[in-house]
Amino acid sequence: MTVRVQTQDFDVGAEIARLRGDPKVGAIASFVGLCRDVNDGEAVAGMSLEHYPGMTERALEDIVAKARSRWDLIEVSVVHRVGPLKPTDQIVLVVVSSAHRGEAFAACEFIMDYLKTQAPFWKKEDTPTGSRWVDARESDDHAAGRWKTGKG
């Protein structure tokens, strides 16, 4: 398992290539979250991401452990950026390898859904009317909640 919180950008190709070395891997699924230039109808010139050092890493490790207890996974990498970001910048990367695609797809989505509701990150956006803290979305709670049926 790799969990990293960093200010610098990441190379998606290199992160995926790292998981290809194991010949048992038959599938790699990945998700990249990006900074957009609009949110809730307002233009966004950039954002700043704050986190809780120490707890963030632990929360991400817990989420990956939950995914591993649910699906047969070979390797998981999670990289999340903090600090100032601008539209089109990469924010988060999740890469999951497994023998078959089903596990990789499902675990990748599960990890993102839990990250959105459990990992201590906070976004502050710069808009034409000033900077504002982003409010948590109820739809994110619903997305994480739908995994509660079934085991884990």
Next chain:
Amino acid sequence: MEARMLTLRYFARLRENFGVDSEQVVLPAEVKDVAGLSRWLRDRGGLWAEELAPGRPVRVAVNHHMAGDATAVADGDEVAFFPPVTGG
């Protein structure tokens, strides 16, 4: 009873509104859990009373684990207050 020391941490909107990101406090004997700690901090009045009012969307972590109102607080603990998370 020995004095119980806690480290309090605040993040995002709460950090800005309280004007502090971390502080050490000596807990009064009656504070035993997260609910009691929140109540005690609300007694500071102003933005403390407003931001930590019952029903406000505030999350609490004790020693880096998400906690609830009934989670106990003990000497040496780190307790963090923050808004619902918005990463990803």
